[in-house]
Amino acid sequence: xxxxxxxxxxxxxxxxxxxxxxxxxxxxxxxxxxxxxxxxxxxxxxxxxxxxxxxxxxxxxxxxxxxxxxxxxxxxxxxxxxxxxxxxxxxxxxxxxxxxxxxxxxxxxxxxxxxxxxxxxxxxxxxxxxxxxxxxxxxxxxxxxxxxxxxxxxxxxxxxxxxxxxxxxxxxxxxxxxxxxxxxxxxxxxxxxxxxxxxxxxxxxxxxxxxxxxxxxxxxxxxxxxxxxxxxxxxxxxxxxxxxxxxxxxxxxxxxxxxxxxxxxxxxxxxxxxxxxxxxxxxxxxxxxxxxxxxxxxxxxxxxxxxxxxxxxxxxxxxxxxxxxxxxxxxxxxxxxxxxxxxxxxxxxxxxxxxxxxxxxxxxxxxxxxxxxxxxxxxxxxxxxxxxxxxxxxxxxxxxxxxxxxxxxxxxxxxxxxxxxxxxxx
Numbered sequence: 142x143x144x145x146x147x148x149x150x151x152x153x154x155x156x157x158x159x160x161x162x163x164x165x166x167x168x169x170x171x172x173x174x175x176x177x178x179x180x181x182x183x184x185x186x187x188x189x190x191x192x193x194x195x196x197x198x199x200x201x202x203x204x205x206x207x208x209x210x211x212x213x214x215x216x217x218x219x220x221x222x223x224x225x226x227x228x229x230x231x232x233x234x235x236x237x238x239x240x241x242x243x244x245x246x247x248x249x250x251x252x253x254x255x256x257x258x259x260x261x262x263x264x265x266x267x268x269x270x271x272x273x274x275x276x277x278x279x280x281x282x283x284x285x286x287x288x289x290x291x292x293x294x295x296x297x298x299x300x301x302x303x304x305x306x307x308x309x310x311x312x313x314x315x316x317x318x319x320x321x322x323x324x325x326x327x328x329x330x331x332x333x334x335x336x337x338x339x340x341x342x343x344x345x346x347x348x349x350x351x352x353x354x355x356x357x358x359x360x361x362x363x364x365x366x367x368x369x370x371x372x373x374x375x376x377x378x379x380x381x382x383x384x385x386x387x388x389x390x391x392x393x394x395x396x397x398x399x400x401x402x403x404x405x406x407x408x409x410x411x412x413x414x415x416x417x418x419x420x421x422x423x424x425x426x427x428x429x430x431x432x433x434x435x436x437x438x439x440x441x442x443x444x445x446x447x448x449x450x451x452x453x454x455x456x457x458x459x460x461x462x463x464x465x466x467x468x469x470x471x472x473x474x475x476x477x478x479x480x481x482x483x484x485x486x487x488x489x490x491x492x493x494x495x496x497x498x499x500x501x502x503x504x505x506x507x508x509x510x511x512x513x514x515x516x517x518x519x520x521x522x523x524x525x526x527x528x529x530x531x532x533x534x535x536x537x538x539x540x541x542x543x544x545x546x547x548x549x550x551x552x553x554x555x556x557x558x559x560x561x562x563x564x565x566x567x
Contacts, residue, residue, distance in 0.1 A: 157194070162187035170416055170423035179423060240460060243286055246312070249305075249337045257330065258312035259305035259337075260285060262293040269299040271342045271367040273544070274334060276307070278349025278375065280327070281467030282441065283311025284459040291529045292346065294537055298544050300344070305334060307354075309466025311459065315430045319421040319465040324379060324477060327354045327470075328361060335365060344368035344544065349501075349526065350375040356509070359487060360480035369491040369513075370540055373499050373526045377484075377508045379470075379477045386471070388500035388566060389447030389526070400443040410436050417468045425465060433464035449525040450498035450564075456527055481512045491516035492543045496524030496531065502566040503559040510557055517553035522562055 165186035169179040248256045275292045283306035296302045306313040347355035352374035359366050416424035438458045445455035491513045495506045524531040538550045
């Protein structure tokens with residue numbers, strides 16, 4: 142009985158030591174971004190708790206067994222921390238690399254010295270009409286080659302089509318200070334993109350979080366937008382603590398979920414993800430862009446089946462998605478400004494596209510429909526979050542008709558209620 146109680150005590154102090162160490166790391170990371178300092182603080186806290194536990198649990202033993210128990214206990218306790226660290230140090234994630242650049246790739250240098258990678262597909266047969274600018278989602282999930290194959294076909298409407306990797310993702314620059322990633326930064330960059338294209342007005346196509354960027358840009362620069370297409374849109378106004386993005390995990394099989402957890406719960410990755418909440422600069426100093434972009438690409442690959450309807454082909458993982466460009470904007474600590482009053486005054490034609498298997502709640506697209514007066518909602522019965530690849534031809538037909546101000550080949554929904562066939566959250 143005494144042995145069982147002592148074993149329970151050992152487990153309790155190990156758990157307490159890890160919890161105190163975790164807390165110490167985050168507390169110190171809020172004060173300093175130097176990894177050596179906050180990691181040492183965590184190790185010191187862990188050692189102190191285990192030393193106290195060792196003394197309490199062995200104080201009634203005879204001298205020789207007490208000494209042996211303390212030595213063995215110290216070795217086991219330190220191995221629980223050092224073994225995972227040494228294992229990950231010996232097996233770093235693969236370095237991300239890019240395939241051949243798409244034809245016509247160019248770079249725009251921004252006023253702060255960073256660069257955006259962009260591609261133009263010229264309108265055919267001759268450029269005519271306001272250019273189309275595509276905004277990828279994520280945030281941080283830049284997949285230029287993948288998106289270009291479909292969106293580039295819209296150039297047959299006569300409009301130039303532009304795609305670019307947002308800051309911190311794909312072939313675009315990473316920020317030295319990750320706290321610079323924000324919705325405001327993305328909107329400012331979009332205005333700079335419009336200037337670089339050299340046009341008074343643009344038509345925006347935003348996918349997922351890209352629709353959030355586009356809607357915010359529309360609210361702030363309504364005279365610069367001639368049309369807006371929101372594909373599987375993200376929240377109109379980002380919310381503190383929003384967990385709607387985890388819905389894609391719920392669509393995975395148990396085996397696929399285990400693969401996601403296996404990636405996310407690796408000690409170094411888990412610590413970095415957690416440090417982002419304490420101070421993104423501390424996380425960035427601990428695990429740099431190349432390492433975390435590679436981990437993010439692996440996580441995306443494992444979770445991609447949750448993006449599409451069952452039986453549809455999931456998208457391939459981007460060459461180099463932006464981990465910090467993804468995580469930092471999602472960790473907002475105060476509500477974003479409400480753009481709905483500004484959108485209520487907008488008269489820009491808007492097309493909303495929603496798939497039957499989209500993991501994002503129906504209430505999000507309904508919010509767009511209520512908030513933007515001249516908006517229509519088209520439902521895709523065989524698509525999830527990736528409408529433009531799951532029902533490519535239907536997507537292109539609807540968007541081409543919208544750009545030409547022609548009747549839509551698929552009728553818009555007459556109300557805001559989700560169809561009976563909608564599989565996602567309400």
